Amino acid sequence: QSVLTQPPSVSGAPGQRVTISCTGSSSNIGAGFDVHWYQQFPGRAPKLLIYSDAYSDNNRPSGVPDRFSGSKSGTSASLAITGLQAEDEADYYCHSYDSSLSGSEVFGGGTKLSVL
Amino acid sequence: QITLKESGPTLVKPTQTLTLTCSFSGFSLSTSGVAVGWLRQPPGKALEWLALIYWDDEKRYSPSLRSRLTVTKDTSNNQVVLRMTNMDPADTATYFCAHRNSGYDHWGQGTLVIVSS
Numbered sequence: 698q699s700v701l702t703q704p705p706s707v708s709g710a711p712g713q714r715v716t717i718s719c720t721g722s723s724s725n726i727g728a729g730f731d732v733h734w735y736q737q738f739p740g741r742a743p744k745l746l747i748y749s750d751a752y753s754d755n756n757r758p759s760g761v762p763d764r765f766s767g768s769k770s771g772t773s774a775s776l777a778i779t780g781l782q783a784e785d786e787a788d789y790y791c792h793s794y795d796s797s798l799s800g801s802e803v804f805g806g807g808t809k810l811s812v813l
Numbered sequence: 814q815i816t817l818k819e820s821g822p823t824l825v826k827p828t829q830t831l832t833l834t835c836s837f838s839g840f841s842l843s844t845s846g847v848a849v850g851w852l853r854q855p856p857g858k859a860l861e862w863l864a865l866i867y868w869d870d871e872k873r874y875s876p877s878l879r880s881r882l883t884v885t886k887d888t889s890n891n892q893v894v895l896r897m898t899n900m901d902p903a904d905t906a907t908y909f910c911a912h913r914n915s916g917y918d919h920w921g922q923g924t925l926v927i928v929s930s
Contacts, residue, residue: 748918
């Protein structure tokens with residue numbers, strides 16, 4: 698049981714927009730801690746897709762297309778992907794920090810994105 | 814260019830201690846603000862955070878695994894070592910080390926550890 702809750706799967710057709718939610722609580726996302734998102738292909742290491750810092754919840758590392766965006770509201774965060782492409786089919790994870798767990802970092806259970 | 818690579822045994826027996834080494838380049842763990850984390854992923858399952866060590870030797874551990882984990886750094890050799898005691902088949906997973914900045918921005922390729930007698 699992950700501290701951060703994600704839907705197990707989402708799907709969309711090419712060109713569409715999809716969102717992946719990450720629901721936490723007042724001790725993690727709701728406390729204002731950073732939320733980061735990762736993309737992972739089978740057999741590969743995760744790749745940082747979106748990161749938060751003191752200035753923005755929607756920062757993209759170099760090379761990540763602006764089709765990917767992150768947002769946060771209350772105790773939840775979301776990853777949005779616009780102009781869906783077949784190559785976006787992967788697993789996506791959210792990541793934050795939890796103050797109730799002795800300074801622990803926490804991940805969501807992951808969401809499998811299928812491009813129809 | 815930051816790179817990290819995990820090394821260690823592929824197969825360990827139940828109750829044994831696992832020792833994994835993360836060898837990295839492109840940054841120094843003596844630089845203020847730098848940290849290296851360990852994470853794992855059982856086959857077909859989600860990522861799980863294990864531990865984190867900072868440049869100033871501050872350490873953080875997963876609460877559920879704290880009693881079994883030790884993380885240390887060797888700054889001069891650019892390595893971070895993770896020890897996990899009392900290994901169990903449920904610890905079978907791919908273990909990753911990663912550079913921590915805003916998020917984990919650089920990852921090793923991961924090393925599969927199988928726990929079996």
